Amino acid sequence: MFIISLKTTAKKIFITLGVVMLVCCVALTISVLGSRQQESAQCAGKNYSLLADDNKSRTDFLRQFGWETGDDPVSYKTVTIPFTFNDVYENYNKIQLSQGLDLTPYKGKQCESYTYEITNYPYDGEVYANLLVHNGCVIGGDICSTELDGFMYGFLGKQE
Numbered sequence: 001m002f003i004i005s006l007k008t009t010a011k012k013i014f015i016t017l018g019v020v021m022l023v024c025c026v027a028l029t030i031s032v033l034g035s036r037q038q039e040s041a042q043c044a045g046k047n048y049s050l051l052a053d054d055n056k057s058r059t060d061f062l063r064q065f066g067w068e069t070g071d072d073p074v075s076y077k078t079v080t081i082p083f084t085f086n087d088v089y090e091n092y093n094k095i096q097l098s099q100g101l102d103l104t105p106y107k108g109k110q111c112e113s114y115t116y117e118i119t120n121y122p123y124d125g126e127v128y129a130n131l132l133v134h135n136g137c138v139i140g141g142d143i144c145s146t147e148l149d150g151f152m153y154g155f156l157g158k159q160e
Contacts, residue, residue: 053136069116083108099154
């Protein structure tokens with residue numbers, strides 16, 4: 001049998017508590033900085049802002065790519081990015097990767113989906129911009145036509 005005895009003093013207790021508090025503060029700081037969201041990305045060699053915490057910033061986001069929209073979104077919903085990507089999400093994430101974004105870190109998280117009608121796309125049918133927003137920043141999205149033989153591209157639209 002082993003017996004361990006420790007002689008404790010007030011000084012040792014305060015030092016131990018101080019070390020524990022320091023470790024907790026460092027862990028919290030690393031956690032906060034590690035979860036900080038990307039606020040800009042690069043697409044076709046150009047940096048662009050991802051801020052989208054209100055309607056104006058979302059329409060400003062689309063203007064960075066030359067798109068004009070109505071003042072308000074035509075639809076809004078909350079969506080959950082799935083934990084496991086099927087082929088549809090894998091292909092959709094390829095579009096995101098091509099524009100400097102990645103949905104992988106958001107697997108299992110809820111985000112807001114905003115849809116705006118694009119008024120200046122060179123196409124006869126209706127064209128929409130879909131924005132996926134998490135904590136006030138765009139994490140993904142596309143430009144698409146909802147017609148049967150429609151299309152879906154990144155924010156730059158069709159690239160020749």
